[in-house]
Amino acid sequence: MKKSIKLAINAFPSVPAKLQRHDDATKSVTELSVDLADLYLHHFFDKWERIPPNPDPVHFDHVRYLMPTPDFRFQRNGLGASTTSRGNTSNELGHAFCRWFLAEKLDITYIAHLEHVRDHGTLASRGGVSVQTDNTTKGDAPDYFCADGGGAVSLAEAKGTSRAVGFKSADFKRWRNQFKRVKVLDVAGKPLRVKGYIVATRWATEQNSPAVYTKLSAEDPETVGDPEFRDEDGRVAVAVKAVHYGSTFLKLGQPLIAAALISGFLLPSDLKFEFAVWECLHPALASVKFVGGYFPTDTRAAQPYFDFGRKPVISPPNLLRLDVSGGTFFGVEEQTARSLIKAAKTDFINLTGLRPLDQWQGEVSGMSFLRDGHIIGPVNIFRPVAIISV
Numbered sequence: 001m002k003k004s005i006k007l008a009i010n011a012f013p014s015v016p017a018k019l020q021r022h023d024d025a026t027k028s029v030t031e032l033s034v035d036l037a038d039l040y041l042h043h044f045f046d047k048w049e050r051i052p053p054n055p056d057p058v059h060f061d062h063v064r065y066l067m068p069t070p071d072f073r074f075q076r077n078g079l080g081a082s083t084t085s086r087g088n089t090s091n092e093l094g095h096a097f098c099r100w101f102l103a104e105k106l107d108i109t110y111i112a113h114l115e116h117v118r119d120h121g122t123l124a125s126r127g128g129v130s131v132q133t134d135n136t137t138k139g140d141a142p143d144y145f146c147a148d149g150g151g152a153v154s155l156a157e158a159k160g161t162s163r164a165v166g167f168k169s170a171d172f173k174r175w176r177n178q179f180k181r182v183k184v185l186d187v188a189g190k191p192l193r194v195k196g197y198i199v200a201t202r203w204a205t206e207q208n209s210p211a212v213y214t215k216l217s218a219e220d221p222e223t224v225g226d227p228e229f230r231d232e233d234g235r236v237a238v239a240v241k242a243v244h245y246g247s248t249f250l251k252l253g254q255p256l257i258a259a260a261l262i263s264g265f266l267l268p269s270d271l272k273f274e275f276a277v278w279e280c281l282h283p284a285l286a287s288v289k290f291v292g293g294y295f296p297t298d299t300r301a302a303q304p305y306f307d308f309g310r311k312p313v314i315s316p317p318n319l320l321r322l323d324v325s326g327g328t329f330f331g332v333e334e335q336t337a338r339s340l341i342k343a344a345k346t347d348f349i350n351l352t353g354l355r356p357l358d359q360w361q362g363e364v365s366g367m368s369f370l371r372d373g374h375i376i377g378p379v380n381i382f383r384p385v386a387i388i389s390v
Helices: 036-047 061-065 083-105 114-118 121-126 170-181 235-244 246-251 255-263 334-345 348-353
Strands: 002-010 031-035 110-113 130-133 144-147 153-161 182-185 196-202 215-219 274-280 289-296 327-333 374-378 382-389
Touching (some): 031 083, 036 374, 083 110, 083 153, 083 196, 083 215, 110 114, 114 144, 114 235, 121 348, 144 235, 153 170, 235 246, 235 255, 235 334, 246 255, 327 334
Parallel strands (some): 002 215, 153 196
Antiparallel strands (some): 110 144, 130 182, 144 153, 196 215, 274 289, 327 374
């Protein structure tokens, strides 16, 4: 399912390629199409370490409260019945839209919470570049450290609001100031200038005029410092990549790998970790294997497959009822998982060579396959094919 939102950008040196108008590359499009399954997967990573209340992206909590219109518009009180609940929902969705926009429109694939990158062992153990956040003044630092496929590092701040916010508003001025509260320092302690993004999403509801739309406003500020930061040995990008996949392994039931990736300590090289390898039955992904498993819709239902010693048989959880689904598969591309585990046993700098996957060309309702290798979708279009130890 897709919904449309409006777009405005400010202070970008040039219009990013995926936002350029077809008839004029110097101008940005004013509307974007959002795949709700992709949005859900970004929300899943930002909010939940392990199992969400309902992991099926077809039943993404917030989708139930959207209007049946082409644009992304909430029902009355769809953001929540109280000020507190509306604020929480707005904030959560703002983060999901920020991650979606960075990954899908700016090709910034790897996104990690700033404090985890700041404290990551890869930076601390090698000396040189360090990250500091200012705790002496009132206000927050940006939410994320990010890295693209080539290793370029940036910061990002996510916002969600029910108010109209323009680039000249007091809100944007306050959000820009957050970038002054984080410093990337060279070996001599001198601040270096880092590229950053503010991504603020304003929500529309059925109470608004039809002329008011959900709108994503993105700006390209920088932190204080000079010269510009260049991650020449890739240590910051490596820390971002490691942290980005930390919660992946929590979801896969491997908390030790997750802790190593998030904190930056090395695992004993002789340890082995067991995973189930799956394949997707969609032809567009026939050559890709995943490590993962599934979240059952009903834990009392029979699992949808026989064991590995027999030919897999798709078995609905209830042969007589058509309103019960089997569950949702979650996984990560096998070679990506192997690269992460190898780096966590040897040296995180080996993640320098980790690159985003090609964009897949298929489309299945309720399924999302991101370029970082994560996939989620109905379990009955996947099947297990092997058990491996890595």
